Amino acid sequence: MPIYRAPVEDFRFLLHDVLELDKQRDLPGFADLSPDLVDDILSNAGKFCEEVLQPLNQSGDEEGCRFENGTVSTPKGFRRAYKAYCEAGWSGLGAPESVGGAGMPPILTMAVHEMGMSANQSLAMYPMLTAGAYGALLATGPDWMKQHIAPRMVSGEWAGTMALTEPGCGTDLKLMKTRAVEQPDGTYKMNGTKIFISGGDQDLTSNIIHMVIAKIPDENGQIHDDLSTVNFFMVPKFIVKEDGGVTVRNGVNTGGIEHKMGIKGQATCVLNFDDAIAWRLGPKPTPRSTPLGPGEKRSSSAGMAGMFGMMNAARLGVGIQGIGLGEVAYQNGYAYAHERRVGRALTGPMEPEKPADLEIVHPDVKRMLLQARASTEGLRALAAWTTLNISISRSSRPEAETAGLLEDLMTPVIKSFGTDMGFEAAN
Numbered sequence: 406m407p408i409y410r411a412p413v414e415d416f417r418f419l420l421h422d423v424l425e426l427d428k429q430r431d432l433p434g435f436a437d438l439s440p441d442l443v444d445d446i447l448s449n450a451g452k453f454c455e456e457v458l459q460p461l462n463q464s465g466d467e468e469g470c471r472f473e474n475g476t477v478s479t480p481k482g483f484r485r486a487y488k489a490y491c492e493a494g495w496s497g498l499g500a501p502e503s504v505g506g507a508g509m510p511p512i513l514t515m516a517v518h519e520m521g522m523s524a525n526q527s528l529a530m531y532p533m534l535t536a537g538a539y540g541a542l543l544a545t546g547p548d549w550m551k552q553h554i555a556p557r558m559v560s561g562e563w564a565g566t567m568a569l570t571e572p573g574c575g576t577d578l579k580l581m582k583t584r585a586v587e588q589p590d591g592t593y594k595m596n597g598t599k600i601f602i603s604g605g606d607q608d609l610t611s612n613i614i615h616m617v618i619a620k621i622p623d624e625n626g627q628i629h630d631d632l633s634t635v636n637f638f639m640v641p642k643f644i645v646k647e648d649g650g651v652t653v654r655n656g657v658n659t660g661g662i663e664h665k666m667g668i669k670g671q672a673t674c675v676l677n678f679d680d681a682i683a684w685r686l687g688p689k690p691t692p693r694s695t696p697l698g699p700g701e702k703r704s705s706s707a708g709m710a711g712m713f714g715m716m717n718a719a720r721l722g723v724g725i726q727g728i729g730l731g732e733v734a735y736q737n738g739y740a741y742a743h744e745r746r747v748g749r750a751l752t753g754p755m756e757p758e759k760p761a762d763l764e765i766v767h768p769d770v771k772r773m774l775l776q777a778r779a780s781t782e783g784l785r786a787l788a789a790w791t792t793l794n795i796s797i798s799r800s801s802r803p804e805a806e807t808a809g810l811l812e813d814l815m816t817p818v819i820k821s822f823g824t825d826m827g828f829e830a831a832n
């Protein structure tokens with residue numbers, strides 16, 4: 406039976422002794438962050454992950470999500486665990502207090518996120534995507550969305566997704582075909598297909614807020630091959646009015662669940678947008694015919710900026726997924742090497758009365774376990790230091806600008822190295 410013990414002591418050492426959080430109280434969100442509060446958050450999150458999320462990991466993967474009659478069901482136990490997660494306040498840990506969150510800085514949300522990924526990646530991804538989506542909505546949405554939609558995502562009543570990838574494009578987004586056309590009332594009608602959308606549908610929440618990128622026609626009705634007419638949209642599964650009232654089902658339909666090798670309790674979906682009502686986020690695009698000044702970008706790229714804000718959080722989140730998977734793989738490898746008997750130690754039998762020695766006596770097994778542990782601990786420290794730099798970049802400290810550059814530099818490094826090393830540890 407797979408095991409997981411949240412590395413609370415490792416996190417305490419990192420946050421208190423290495424990064425000295427108590428000396429960072431001037432940073433945004435750190436003022437009330439006493440060592441006791443940090444310890445409480447770490448130990449309660451660890452306990453929740455060990456006791457509520459992890460026991461559903463294997464059964465959730467074996468059962469997987471089901472797609473029947475156009476709707477998705479998550480595995481047994483997921484609904485109860487998700488509700489408990491939200492009721493405990495984990496869904497809004499990093500959200501501003503103004504929308505019902507706890508206002509904790511990214512260094513703490515990162516720690517809780519890693520533990521969730523180790524314990525049950527399928528389940529923990531639903532609120533992770535929602536946090537990315539409400540972050541983007543708060544950064545780019547109008548006041549009525551901040552007032553009526555964001556708080557319901559922060560509480561976990563509603564979930565969010567990030568819908569970029571299409572059948573014809575993943576990395577190269579300028580090839581996207583999804584398009585949205587403005588309506589007389591200022592909303593847009595969206596048509597197209599998105600694939601591989603994490604949490605694209607589920608039975609955990611009563612509504613899903615899709616954050617979608619799509620092309621709009623220019624002032625001559627032309628769709629262009631480049632990114633210049635790409636915009637960022639909010640597309641709810643059930644339509645939300647400006648007063649917060651929820652009306653009818655929108656034209657967003659689930660085409661199916663993608664077939665994956667793992668994380669089968671996570672519904673990675675095909676989404677079809679058929680005349681879906683969409684709200685464009687960010688400033689109105691500048692007509693393409695308007696000449697640009699030196700270094701100036703068209704305002705439609707504000708859509709891309711909103712999307713990249715969400716993507717960067719997701720990139721860091723994916724790197725931390727890798728670290729969390731490296732941790733849990735190491736723990737299970739370590740436990741297995743201490744119960745499995747294989748051959749004899751090179752220096753002669755360690756337990757001659759037994760038919761074979763424990764696997765851990767073999768130098769190469771020790772090397773692999775040490776490598777997994779060292780890379781996980783090192784990457785965790787790098788990710789924590791990067792999230793601290795995110796907070797510094799948003800502060801009035803003189804080094805704020807440099808911290809922002811470090812965040813830009815380290816985010817893709819953590820994404821790729823974190824996942825590579827997590828894969829290596831699990832291998």
Ligand SMILES: Cc1cc2nc3c(=O)[nH]c(=O)nc-3n(C[C@H](O)[C@H](O)[C@H](O)COP(=O)(O)OP(=O)(O)OC[C@H]3O[C@@H](n4cnc5c(N)ncnc54)[C@H](O)[C@@H]3O)c2cc1C
Pocket residue numbers: 567568569570574575576577600601602603604665673
């Ligand atoms: C489990 C899972 C969940 C996902 N969730 C979401 C989601 O929630 N929302 C969403 O929008 N998408 C999601 N995706 C899709 C994912 O983001 C895409 O897979 C990704 O954008 C890559 O696109 P692609 O798979 O089409 O690969 P392609 O773009 O076809 O690329 C194929 C390969 O070429 C490499 N490559 C491409 N360009 C270059 C280059 N210039 N130099 C070197 N190598 C290059 C790529 O790294 C890749 O290995 C998910 C995917 C998975 C597997």
